[in-house]
Amino acid sequence: MKYILLIYSDSSDEPVPGTEAHGKYFQAFGTFTGNLAKSGKMAGGDALEPVSTATSVRVRGGKTVTTDGPFAETKEQLGGFYVVDADNLDEAIEWAAKIPTAEFGTIEVRPLMVFDNM
């Protein structure tokens, strides 16, 4: 089963760029991504630009309405994601717990929908 691991965090909790803590955080991501790739369970993933760059789009009555900002204005924002190919939820949780951001943020684990009509 494929799961998306959505990485949420409050930017004020994140290590400040240029500090030693930030260097370690970055390195930990490198290690994590390397381990996930090596395990053969990595099915995708990327980091996102900050929410200040986000644009929300809705179509209402045939009209496209574009607004500045993310869909939900909350403290914890989506900062990146991985897609893992795991045997079950327990395995997906195990990977999620290893994402460095899990130490101060939240990782949401969502199964990807399977359309398997033949």
Added chain:
Amino acid sequence: MADTSPTPARRTVEIVIREEWGRVLATLVGLVRDFTLAEDALQDAVLVAVDTWDRRGIPDNPRAWLIQTARHKAIDRLRRGVRFEAKRNELKVLAELDAATHTAPTEDEDIHDERLPLIFTCCHPALADEARVALTLRTLGGLTTYEIARAFLVPEPTMAQRLVRAQRKIKKAGIPYRVPPPDLWPERLDSVLAVLYLIFNEGHTATSGENVTRADLCQEALRLTENLALLAPDEPEIQGLLALMLFHEARRETRTDGSGVLVALEDQDRGSWDQALIARGDEVIRKALKQSAPSPGRYQLQAAISGLHATAPTFAATDWEEILMLYGRLHQLQPTPIVRLNAIAAASFRYGPEAALESLNELVTETDLATYQPYHATLADLLRRAGSLPAARDAYRTAITFTDNVAERQFLERCLATLTEAA
């Protein structure tokens, strides 16, 4: 219309089905890997069973009979389903089921017990607490949705919805059907024990409603814990929880008087406590403590405390020294204000109410117990025993405003009335 007075034969059939439900459903879930399908198929099989067994008698191996019949019903349901919407997984299951049916076990062949993986699935931490409780009672306990809804005082459609949502999440989120591997075992076992304890507590001290004990939930929790203890005999915390339930159960009848009002431990009729259950609890906890020495878990510590109360010949002869030592260890594992509150109440019988009032004052300034009914009830009792009657009356009145359980409220009102008469 439904028969309002079931024949003895019908009643026996119902008891057998209830007894076998958990094991049969566990086996079916293992086979079809789908909760909803397994349950629907078992329902179909039960309908056939009620009808057939009523007329022809109960088969020698009702479990094998139910599994076999339900397996055929599951195949029927899958065949009907796949015709319209062929899904790869279901076709695979169907093929496996067909193969399994052709090499079906004979009636006396032992069927592997699948309840252990099932209980871990039902109590998976990815499910909401309420969902875990409901699913465990439905799947392993064989309680109907109506019974569970009544026990938890929610409308039946709400409970049905909760169960459906939980089953759907298991399937869609890929919650595994297995006994967790060793690295996950402690966390997952905690979750299972917490669910069983929640069920027992809900029956033992109803938080709302008319009666303080809802015996059927206690019985069910006890039965499930006994089963779990048999399935994992080397786990002292399961034994600890079992002993704790046995001690509570032994005293259940004396916890309320004839009119359903709570009776304080001090005033309970010790002669009416179930000595057989106490002896059993005592044996279970002793064995568990030996296994886990020198670091017993929290359920074992609670059981040991409960056991000291249950085996004390009189309230005055209770071994408070030992109980306080156990509370100290419990607080190390579970540093909650509630554990401290209970320890303070116990200490008051060893060191007097005045000293306890001081500790209680410290506790309430450090923690957030001001809306917690037992805090005010304990405060009232300590004030009463220390001779501060007006303050005690105030504390009882506050305690009454924080309870929505009728039996508890009547108990507190009675305490208050006694104080008012004495004044």
